[in-house]
Amino acid sequence: MEKKTLFDKIWDAHVIKSIPDGPDVFFIDKHFIHEVTSPVAFLNLEKRGNKVMFPERTVATPDHNVPTIDQDKTIKDQLSRMQVERLRENCKRHGIDLHDLGSDHHGIVHVIGPELGITQPGMTIVCGDSHTSTHGAFGTIAFGIGTSEVEMVFATQCIMQAKPKKMRITVDGTLGRGVSSKDIILYIIAQISASGGTGYFIEYAGSAIRSLSMEARMTICNMSIEMGARGGLIAPDETTFNYLEGKDFAPKGEEWDEAVAYWKTLKTDDGAEFDLEYHYNAEDIEPMITYGTNPGMGVKVRESIPTTEGMKESVKKSYIKSLDYMGFKPGEPMKGKKIDYVFVGSCTNGRIEDLRTVAEFVKGKKKADNITAWIVPGSREVEKKAMEEGLVQILEEAGFKLRQPGCSACLAMNDDKIPSGKYAVSTSNRNFEGRQGPGSRTLLASPLTVAAVAITGEITDPRDLIEELALEK
Amino acid sequence: MAYDKFDVLTSRMVPLSSENVDTDQIIPARFLKATEREGFGDNLFRDWRYDSEGNPKPDFVLNDPTYEGKILLAGRNFGSGSSREHAVWAIYDYGFRCVVSSFFADIFKNNCLNIGVLPVTVTPEFADELFAAVEADPTTEVKVDINTQTITLLSTGKSESFDINSYKKQNMKNGFDDIDYLLNLKTEIQAFEAGR
Structure with a gap:
């Protein structure tokens, strides 16, 4: 057969x-x-x-x-x-x-x-x-x-x-x-x-x-x-x-x-x-973040932006254009870069499990002052569960507010737009130029990484905070 | 809906060499709010073409009077991202009938063929030659012939063939879309559905 x-x-x-x-x-x-x-x-x-x-x-x-x-x-x-x-x-x-x-x-x-x-x-x-x-x-x-x-x-x-x-x-x-x-x-x-x-x-x-x-x-x-x-x-x-x-x-x-x-x-x-x-090993995978203007331009959070060494001239041109848009330079480390906005939501990561991850992480902590946070549930059902499970209260105590469901800042067709020149670490799916509003600069990451950024106000490997917490205990 | 038939197109090219041009660049999401297919050409490449006050950016190719034509010569992986057909509407409404690239995103290519914009995939080497030719002489012309499935750089006579399946080729040549074909299968479709 x-x-x-x-x-x-x-x-x-x-x-x-x-x-x-x-x-x-x-x-x-x-x-x-x-x-x-x-x-x-x-x-x-x-x-x-x-x-x-x-x-x-x-x-x-x-x-x-x-x-x-x-x-x-x-x-x-x-x-x-x-x-x-x-x-x-x-x-x-x-x-x-x-x-x-x-x-x-x-x-x-x-x-x-x-x-x-x-x-x-x-x-x-x-x-x-x-x-x-x-x-x-x-x-x-x-x-x-x-x-x-x-x-x-x-x-x-x-x-x-x-x-x-x-x-x-x-x-x-x-x-x-x-x-x-x-x-x-x-x-x-x-x-x-x-x-x-x-x-x-x-x-x-x-x-x-x-x-x-x-x-x-x-x-x-x-x-x-x-x-x-x-x-x-x-x-x-x-x-x-x-x-x-x-x-x-x-x-x-x-x-x-x-x-x-x-x-x-x-x-x-x-x-x-x-x-x-293709075959990959789960052990090789670490928290990731994007640095450019397409989702393929990603590195481990603890790594630096790739240099242009050995890059073909035609590729290099688009690469530099992309980094210029982001305000980044080849070779710079990702960790420690200041961020202005975080967005948790979208059809990629706007489900109840994502909100649980964020709530669990920010519980007992406070949102960084320089961060504006938009947390948007993927549906009414997600919103309802978040209330029933007490996630909304946890988020509010940490300085976050849950909005109402929709695609929202993933593509910024409504009023949820990241202002020009500002940096957003986002759980959504696209870091294209202007995707989250004209001139906006998007870095894609997991809900856990986004939660860590929301607390520190800068690009952070969530594992660093988990380890700090473990040491404190 | 019906579109202009595509036969032989001889035209100058408008070069846009950036790679990975996504459909959010071709038409940003905030311009997708229409309920009719009208006026999308005005917002083609909106944020590359105009500043935040709506003034044309002189260094963008569509604002450079040196270049004109019905063929958009694009960089690798053109049309990635969102499935919005509005991106192709904007290209068509602006006046392009053909996009040439060494690599197209899949949904974009499909959308092109559905509304009468011919996507022509060439080798990376030929794409480089076309970019070099139009840079050296902006009035240089290419001839795209759907019958022979060839694209020819007229200044050198160099030619390459391109792929299009014979079903889509007939559609493009006649300005047909898929709906009429599908409606003729109504009985088969209803029988298939009843069996599910």
Whole structure:
């Protein structure tokens, strides 16, 4: 029998037709939409006189441009308000489920999908957002699409896609203290570069990946796109099933048993071939931070910015341009650099586990005076749990305030913008020029590292503080 | 929606050699708030093109009258990051019909083909030659022929072939998008869905 990878199994099961020397007609199980990339798709759909073919397969929530304070009031920004209102009208007209602002199920689309159990192993999932790859943590083929394709899914529940090549990244071993899944993925991207995954779909495997919680797995799959890969996935296992059991939209009773029986078949066959493989040791991974303007420009927090020695002239030009933007010089150490803002949130690290990490670390400490901190839960559910677990109180005692859910300062479409020239250490996914506001300078790191920076006011290896604390005790 | 057919394009090039140009640079997120596809060309490369007061930055290539054309010559890994199709809308609305690079980000390339901007992938060596040629003589022209799948630097006659699958090639030549093709499969799609 032909040996198949997990990716092959799911992909092949969703191809309705293959066009010779062309793409596959690829069926989509679940389609997530939000207010920013859907309005033109709805408009074009209606202009052509088409209908949404399977409205129950699309789920909507406004997340990209929504304010993270006073969500019960009218949105002040006129254009943002119009987009959110347009989403409401479109969903109503086409019979699409909307988890609206203020509802118990509201949140960032890639946080609520898994949280509600809408995301399930074996599915194909798309959304007009590149971080759709997050859902791959459940053993799904999930990736971002453009607005033309959003219209295709509305009209036909299909898109035209050429099958990507297959890559496997195996991380074996045990993570050290203070090292998290965000560090794993920043480490991988630093190794293979911001374009090293282009043309591939990644399967993450190995004992270090297996040992991670679903939240931590989502962080890894989320950033697959940051190395250029369309997406990344992890075979479902007991951790996956335990996470999903009892969720609102997860199967129940007999259907649950049947589903789990099928989900257990979703793994790469022994001997199945990948086009490219990488292997890493968890023991080599330490807390990471980025210093440049793409996610591949990362180092260990205790290291220095790479020098230009041996760099090709064309590469050097872009490298120096990037460092100039950041206000950094080659060879400078990362530790000790003054920071102005911290941001905890986004579809990468805005889940309950992330807030727990931050709260646990800052408990009994005080936020540094030079730091402005924005802590934004990924969803209402995360917000609710943070209150129930007493995290909000811990954060407030340390000088932090929890805002309301949304994409927020990850892409600064709302008012949560880092001012020009200021430095932000952020749990989000992109350190592009101006990503967090025009002129803003972003350094990506894990929630634990961000928490350490919030306390010291400068770039800090969280392990240094953990060790100090241990000595004091 | 329908777009202009692509056949043979002979044009000057606008060179932008930076590597890893992400879609946040092509069109920053704060300009994604429209509910219709209008006016995106005005904000193409907004923060590289204009200062915070909205004055053109003279050293940015789109503000340099020396360069013009319907072909954007871009550095390696062009269009990385966000899946926003608005980035390609901005490129198209500004007046470009073709982007040439030695390496494209995947979703960006897909989006280009869906709305009628031809992404032409060349070897790094040929990309270097094109950059050198346009730097030496900004009026230098290239010919992009989708029929023969070739790109030719007219001053030297040097030519390279590029890949495009025959399905997308037909679409580009006729100004078709995928929706019509998919709608013709409605019965098969409904049957497939019913079996899930």
